[in-house]
Amino acid sequence: MNDGLLLALPVVLPALLFAALGLAWLLDLRPSEAAVGRATSTCWALAVLAVAALVLGSLGGLPPPSVEFGRWFFGGGRHVTLALRADALSLVMLSLSASLVGIVAVFSRRYMHRDPGFHRFFILLNMFGAGVMLLFAAEPFELLAVGWELVGAASVLLVAFYQQREAPARGALRVLAAYRCADIGLLAGIALLHHAHGAPSGATAAAVAFCFLFAAMGKSAQVPFSGWLPRAMEGPTPSSAIFYGALSVHAGAYLLLRARPFLDASAWAAGAVVAVGALTALQGALVGRTCPDAKTSLAHATATQLGLIFVEIGLGWDVLALWHIAGHAVLRTAQFLRAPSLLHDHHRLHSGAGGHLTSAGAPFGALLPRPFQDWLYGFALDLRGRGLS
Amino acid sequence: MILPALHAALAVGLVLSAPRSLRTTRWTLGVLWIGACASAAYLSRSTAGAALAWAAAFAPLLMAGVFERPAGPWAAFSLAFFPAQTGLAAAFERGPLLPTALLLNGHLGALTASRLLAALPPDDAAAARPWVVALALFMALASAVLALRETRPRRVLARLAAGQGALILAGLACGNAAAQAGALALGQASAVAMTMLAGVCASLESRVGAALERPGYLGLAAGAPRLATFFAVAALTLAGLPLTMGFPALELLLGGLFEVGPAGLALPVVSALNGFVVLRLFALLFWGPALDAARGMPDALPRERWFLSAAVLFLLFGGLFPSALLP
Numbered sequence: 001m002n003d004g005l006l007l008a009l010p011v012v013l014p015a016l017l018f019a020a021l022g023l024a025w026l027l028d029l030r031p032s033e034a035a036v037g038r039a040t041s042t043c044w045a046l047a048v049l050a051v052a053a054l055v056l057g058s059l060g061g062l063p064p065p066s067v068e069f070g071r072w073f074f075g076g077g078r079h080v081t082l083a084l085r086a087d088a089l090s091l092v093m094l095s096l097s098a099s100l101v102g103i104v105a106v107f108s109r110r111y112m113h114r115d116p117g118f119h120r121f122f123i124l125l126n127m128f129g130a131g132v133m134l135l136f137a138a139e140p141f142e143l144l145a146v147g148w149e150l151v152g153a154a155s156v157l158l159v160a161f162y163q164q165r166e167a168p169a170r171g172a173l174r175v176l177a178a179y180r181c182a183d184i185g186l187l188a189g190i191a192l193l194h195h196a197h198g199a200p201s202g203a204t205a206a207a208v209a210f211c212f213l214f215a216a217m218g219k220s221a222q223v224p225f226s227g228w229l230p231r232a233m234e235g236p237t238p239s240s241a242i243f244y245g246a247l248s249v250h251a252g253a254y255l256l257l258r259a260r261p262f263l264d265a266s267a268w269a270a271g272a273v274v275a276v277g278a279l280t281a282l283q284g285a286l287v288g289r290t291c292p293d294a295k296t297s298l299a300h301a302t303a304t305q306l307g308l309i310f311v312e313i314g315l316g317w318d319v320l321a322l323w324h325i326a327g328h329a330v331l332r333t334a335q336f337l338r339a340p341s342l343l344h345d346h347h348r349l350h351s352g353a354g355g356h357l358t359s360a361g362a363p364f365g366a367l368l369p370r371p372f373q374d375w376l377y378g379f380a381l382d383l384r385g386r387g388l389s
Numbered sequence: 390m391i392l393p394a395l396h397a398a399l400a401v402g403l404v405l406s407a408p409r410s411l412r413t414t415r416w417t418l419g420v421l422w423i424g425a426c427a428s429a430a431y432l433s434r435s436t437a438g439a440a441l442a443w444a445a446a447f448a449p450l451l452m453a454g455v456f457e458r459p460a461g462p463w464a465a466f467s468l469a470f471f472p473a474q475t476g477l478a479a480a481f482e483r484g485p486l487l488p489t490a491l492l493l494n495g496h497l498g499a500l501t502a503s504r505l506l507a508a509l510p511p512d513d514a515a516a517a518r519p520w521v522v523a524l525a526l527f528m529a530l531a532s533a534v535l536a537l538r539e540t541r542p543r544r545v546l547a548r549l550a551a552g553q554g555a556l557i558l559a560g561l562a563c564g565n566a567a568a569q570a571g572a573l574a575l576g577q578a579s580a581v582a583m584t585m586l587a588g589v590c591a592s593l594e595s596r597v598g599a600a601l602e603r604p605g606y607l608g609l610a611a612g613a614p615r616l617a618t619f620f621a622v623a624a625l626t627l628a629g630l631p632l633t634m635g636f637p638a639l640e641l642l643l644g645g646l647f648e649v650g651p652a653g654l655a656l657p658v659v660s661a662l663n664g665f666v667v668l669r670l671f672a673l674l675f676w677g678p679a680l681d682a683a684r685g686m687p688d689a690l691p692r693e694r695w696f697l698s699a700a701v702l703f704l705l706f707g708g709l710f711p712s713a714l715l716p
Contacts, residue, residue: 168676
C-alpha cells in the first residue's frame, strides 16, 4: 500500500469511528457494548499495523512518508494545507500513541463494563485518538493546532465524565482554564509564523519560541499551570492513564521538539525552557511527597518527569528527551492502569514478605506527637473542612 | 447571499422551535419581522439602506405587547449604540430572550459601521481603520473580561454577543481580504451558535423556570442530555474548536488582524476568554448534582431537535468545508 495512505489511515480511522459513534448516540441508536468495544479495538489494531509498516519502511531506509490532500480552507489568500508527514520524531510518537490508545481501549472494555457512560467514554476516547494522531502526524502548525484542540476538548469532557458530582466539574473547569491559556500561546505563535511567511528570524523567531513555550507549559502542566494535573485525576482511570500519564501531557514537549529551529535561534527561550522545567521538577518532587492517594501522587510524579524532559529539550538533548518521553509514557500508563488495584497489590506483597513491609514515611511520622499526627492526617485528606475529623 | 438567507432561516427556525408558551401570533410576527429586517440590511447595497433596516428591526422590541416581556426603552435603544452597548446585559436579562438574541446576532451594527468606514474618502478611511480596529478589539476584550464576572445564563449570552460583534467589526474594518473573510465567517458561525445557545436556554427556562438563575451547578444533563449536546456544539464553535465553523473563522481573522499590527495579539486572548466563559456556562448548566426540577424533565422535543440538528449540521459543514461558505 502507498506510504501516504498508510500514514493517513491511523488518523482517519479513529475520526470516522468517532463520527459514527457520535451520530449513533445523537440518533438514539444504541450499539451493544461488545460492538463498540470490538469496533474500537479493530480500529486501533489497524492503526498499529499501519504505523508498524511505516516504521519498518523507515528502518529499511525509505524517505519519511508524507501525503497531501490539498487546501482545506482559504480566504483572502490565506489557506491551510492538509498535509501529513512522518519523520523520525513523528514516527516514535505515532507508534507510541497507536499502541497505548489500543491497550487502553482493550482495558476499558472491561473497566467501563455496564457503566452508564460506556458509549460516551468510547466516543471521547476515539475523538482523543483521532486528535492525538493528527497532532503527531501534522506537517503545518495549523493542522497540529487542530489535533491539539481536539485533544484538549476530549480531555476536559473526560475529566468531567462523572458529571453528576461537583468535584469533577470543578476539576474540568480548572483544566479548561489552563488549556485556554495554552491556546493563546499556540495561536499567537502560529499567527507570528504566518506573518513571517513560515521562516522567522531574529526577534520574531524568539517571539515564536516564547509563544510555543507558553503553550507547552499549559499543556504539559509546567509551573505555574501545574495545578490542573492533580485535579484532572477525577476522570475514569483509563482516561487518566492515556491523557495524563502517556500522551496528552507530552504534547507540550512534542511541540517544543517541533519548534527546535526557533529555540536554537534564541538562547533566552532555550534558557527559559530549562528554568521552567527545573522549577516544575522541583515543585512536583516536593508536593508529590505530601499526597495521600495513588493517582494524585502519580500526577505529581508525572509533572516531575515532564519538568526533566523540558530541561533536556532546553539543553538541546532532543534524542534523550524523546527516549525519556517514550519510556515515561509507557511506564506511567502501566502505573495508572494498576492504580485501582494498588491496595490489593500491596497486601499481596505484604503477605509475600511475611508481613514485614515497613510503611512508607512511618519512621519520620513517629517523631511527631500523636495528636499532631492525627491532625496532619485529617488535614491531608481534607477532612477537617468537612467536619469529619 | 448566505448571510441574508441565514438570518431569515434562523428567524423561521426560532418560530418553529420556540416553547409553546411564547408563540403567540404577535410574538411570531415580531420575530419574523426582525429576521426580515436583518436579511434586508445584508441585501441592501447602500449604507443608508442597511442603517434603515437596522433601525426598523428594533420596532417590535419597543412596542408594548409584542413579546412576552418588554425590554425597556433604554435597554432596547442601547443595543443600537454599537459597540458600546451599555444596556445589553439588562436587555438580555429583562427583555425577551429569543428576539433580542436574534437582533443582536445579526451584528447589523458592525455591518453598518464598516459600510460607513468604506464610504469615507480613501485617505480618511485608511487613517481611521487602525483606530476602529483597536477600539473594536478593546471592546471585545472588555466584553470578554466582563463576561468572566457573569454566571447567569442570559447575562453571559449578552456579553458573548457583544464580544462577537466587536470582533466582526474589527475584521470588517481591517481592510484586508483575510480579515474580512474571517469576519464574515465569524458572522455566520456566531449567528448560528449564539442563536442555538439562546434557543437551548429558552427551552431550559420553559422547563425549570427561575431555577435556571440559581447559582452553582444545576446538573441539567441528567434530564436533557441532547439539549446538553446541542449546547456543547454551539459553545465549542464559539471557542473556535476545529471541525466547527468557529475554527476557520478564527484562523482567518487572526491572520488578517496580524497583518495590521500587534493589536491582533488581543484576538487569541479574547478567543481564549470567550471559550472559557461559554464552556463554564455549559458546565454550570449541565454538570453537577441534578436539580430536583431536572429529574424527569423532557429532553429535546422533536421540533427543537430538528432546528438544533440543522444548526449543528451547518456548523460542522462550515468547519469541514469552509471554502463552500466563504466569500
